[in-house]
Amino acid sequence: MYPSDYEAKKTIIEVGKRMYDKGFVAANDGNISCKVGPSALWTTPTGVSKGFMTPDILVKMDLDGKILLGKHKPSSEVKMHIRVYQENPDILAVTHAHPPVATSFAIAGINLDRAILPEAVVNLGSVPIAHYATPGSTEVPNSIAPYCKEYNAVLLANHGALTWGKDLIEAYYRLESLEYYATVLMYTGKIIGQANELSCSQIDELVEIRQKLGITAGGIPPCNIEATNLKDVVTSENIQKDMIQQITDKVTKQILDILQGDALCK
Ligand SMILES: [Zn+2]
Structure with missing residues (x-):
């Protein structure tokens, strides 16, 4: 259920420090x-480093955006948090940050839905990119609204990331998972240059686990029928042999197809 005012403020400060340190x-x-209630929330003020906050600078608001407590002005981006709460009453906490790798994907226009890490499929799910809108504008809440029920996080095009959860720690851990997932995708996609994606049946199993854990959102990523990760890889030699075998199979099939085509033409 809802945390107390004291607990909410304490966790916001702790999460802010971790976000900044990371x-x-x-x-x-x-x-x-x-x-902290059906229509009450605590949030961070504008113009303050999240790494150095104290409880007295936080702002209490209602879901209409009215300030209930606090001397400071809330961030203009609080509109996007409020919209998440309006769209999905099960969500009790939201984090927004600009983690560099995830933000780079948001800039490249590459969404995060490649099934490469079981933890990412289970706890985070696929992460779509919401179209660009000027930070702080009313178009930002509109852009993320379609994703608040089906997903656990969204990237904001050319801006950053937004995650949510049933409590603030879950929302924050999703931010950590998001940046980790994006980092591994970057290494495998752009630096390492290859990745074995999970197969459809492997994903089915993970989605089942996710449902058992009571996580009802996250979407289902596209998948391959055939699993490509079922062999032990002990030496890099095996990878090369495997690649040569795959190429040989492909070429043989192409030659056979051509020969069969020729036979049909006659
Ligand atoms: Zn931002």
Whole structure:
């Protein structure tokens, strides 16, 4: 259920510090919020580093955006948090940050839905990219609205990341998972240059686990029928042999297809 005012403020400060220490936010970037009742939340003020916050600077608001407590002005991006709560009442906390790798994917226009890590499929799910909107504008909440029920996180095109959860720690861990997932995708996709994606039946099993854990959102990523990760890889020699075999099979099939085509033409 809802945390107390004291607990919510304490966790916001702790999460802000971790976000800053991990390099998910630069300077005064990012914002955090946590619901403490059906129409009440605590959030971070504008123009403050999330790494150095104290409880007295936090702002209490209602879901209409009215300030209930606090001397500071809330972030203009709190509109996007409020929209998440309006779209999905099961969500009790939201984090927004600009983690560099995930943000680079948001900039490249590459969504995160490749099934490469079981943990990412289970706890985070696929992460779509919401179209670009000027930070702080009313178009930002509109852009993320379609994703608040089906997903656990969304990338904001050319801006950053937004994650949510049933409590603030879950929302924050999803931010960590998101950046980790994006980092591994970057290494395998752009630096390492290859990745074995999970097969459809492997994903089915993970989705089943996810449902058993009570996680009802996250989407289902596209998948391959055939699993390509079922062999032990002990030496890199095996990978080369495997690649040569695959190429030989492909060429043989192409030659056979051509020969069969020729036979049909006669
Ligand atoms: Zn931002």
